[in-house]
Amino acid sequence: MSDLVSKQQAAVTLAGDPFSPTRDPHHGHPPHLAHHFETPEQQYSSAKVGMWVFLATELLMFGGLFCAYSVYRHNHPEVFEFAHHYLDRSLGAINTIVLITSSLTMAWGVRCAQLGQRRGLVLCLVLTLIGGAGFMTIKTIEYHHKYVEHVWFGAGNRYSKHYQGPSINEGPFGGHQSESALRMTEGERQEAAADKEMMAPTTQPTESFGPAFVDPNAGTPDESKIKPTQVIPAGLSTRVRPEVGEEVRYEDLPQFEKDRVSTFFNIYFLMTGLHGIHVLVGMGLITWILVRGARGAFGPLYYTPVDLVGLYWHLVDLIWIFLFPLLYLIH
Amino acid sequence: MSDETIEPSSVAAAPGEDHAGHVHVVPPWLLLAVFAALLVLTFVTVAITHFDFGRTVNVWVALGIAVAKATLVALFFMHLKWDSPFNGLVCVTAMFFVALFIGITLLDSKETAVNFQPPPVPAARPAE
Structure with a gap:
């Protein structure tokens, strides 16, 4: 009897000691409720x-890239109209549908977790994972085509000044997106070289057409520091304005636009690449909750991780919803 | 709001545990309806590129459809419709600042870079 009492006393002592390994770690509340929250409800809404x-x-981070995209497209619309032909819009549309479907299965998975349907949750999460893997597979196919066709980023882009790859008339160009109009012939290359020659340091712009630039603030402290290099007559634009329905061809672009074509691909790879990394991270998180869910960790009382991973996955879907029309569907 | 909502009594909540009372379960028909709407809008956004409304209008049409799709995802898949309004406020605030960021940058770009051309090569300096 005295033995039992001493055991009870020992238990009380242990329970009061927060560092004791044998104390009840949850002292009466549900195992998923952290100590610093009053109720599971409070914990859930805080997590959310x-x-x-x-x-x-995340939105703000992608916002920076969307901003770069907007400025560049605003200033060089015809570069986008030319360069987007390298993107396969069917693959982009398929990927959109794949991602939307995986969003549906993810939302359904959250529903299953809320209702405590363990098998439904596992099934939904597996389907979501398959969707993510399918998306990345299609993305890899697209990237591979661009690598093979030398429209990669940086120096791997045939339109880049720093292009290091083989001459674009050689090499393994497949049938994918290989309309001859998109490629420069040898003659065009010489022409482009001649264009560069024109801009070589020996030549000076001798005359500008139109009236000379008049700075209204000349002589004052507000005088503009940056003078326009060229004043063009009002109503004229230096830009190519193709007729409606006419495709923009590389040859039609002025040299300073040709030099910017590779920037389109840099923006494309940066935006879709960062998005792809998010898909991979999301797949990792889904695997984590899949393992926990299969062990029965989630139910109506506790499904916060499923919900939060779901939110992340939907955000990835949401960003792609904007990327697809902005990159692939340029008229 | 009359959708399936688990009553606390049905899940044997512990005393003082009212978490389950706030579970909002989205009914399957709504999930499928949102999914169908997203598919239709995807089809529309692809199909609409075959019509030419001019460079600017096409961009705005594409953006409008994207915003509609994003709203559907945020409201129903991301539960914002039934969430604490504060979460929606966080989301809308982020969107607002992204729009502000891009809008103001574009305004500046419009003012300064319309006819931007590479600067002419500077005149060769006389040898000293």
Whole structure:
């Protein structure tokens, strides 16, 4: 009897010691409720606000890339109209559908977790994973085509000044997106070289057409530091304005636009690449909750991780919803 | 709001545990309807490129459809429709600042870079 009492006393002592390994770690509350929260409800809503703040920073991070895209497209619309022909819009559309479908299965998975349907949750998460893998497979096919056709990023882009690859008339160009109009012939290359020659340091712009630039603030401290290099007559644009329905061809682009074609691919790879990394991270997270869910960790009382990973996955879908028309569907 | 909502009594909640009372379960028909709408809008956004409304209008049409799709995803798949409004506020604030960022940058770009051309090669300096 005295033995039992001493055991009870020992238990009380241990329970009061927060560092004891044998104390009840949850002292009466559900195992998923952290000590610093009053109720599971409070914990759940705190977690969700935290996730949304994180998603907000994600939106802002992609916002920087969308800003670069907007400025570049605004200033060089015909570069986009030319360069987007290298993107396969069927593959882009298929990927959109794949990602939307995986969003549906993810949302359904959250529903299963809420209802405590373990098998449904596992099935939905596996389908979502397959969707993510399918998306990345198609993306890899697209990237591979661009690598093979030397429209890669940086120096791997045939339109880049720093292009290091083989001459574009050689090499293994497949049938994919290989309309001859998209490629420069040897003559065009010479022409482009001649264009560069024109801009060589020996030549000076001798005359500008139109009236000379008049700075209204000349002589004052507000005088503009940057003078326009060329004043063009009002109503004229230096840009190519193809007729409606006419495709922009590389040969039609002025030299300073030709020099910028490779920037389109840099933007494309940066945006879709960062998005692809997010897909991979999302797949990792889904695998994690899949393992936990298969062990029965989630139910109506606790499904926060499933919900938050779902939010992340939907955000990835949401960003692709903007990337697809902006990159692939340029008229 | 009359959708399936698990009653606390049905899940044997512990005393003081009202978490389950706030579970909002999206009904399957709604998930499928949103999915169908997203598919239709994807089809529309591809099909609409065959019509030429001019360079600017086409961009805005594509953006409008994308915003509609994003709204559907955020409201129903991401539960914002039933969430605490604060979460929606966080989302809308982020979107607002992205729009502000891009808008103001574009305004500046419009003012300064319309006819931007590479600067002429500077005149060779006289040998000293």
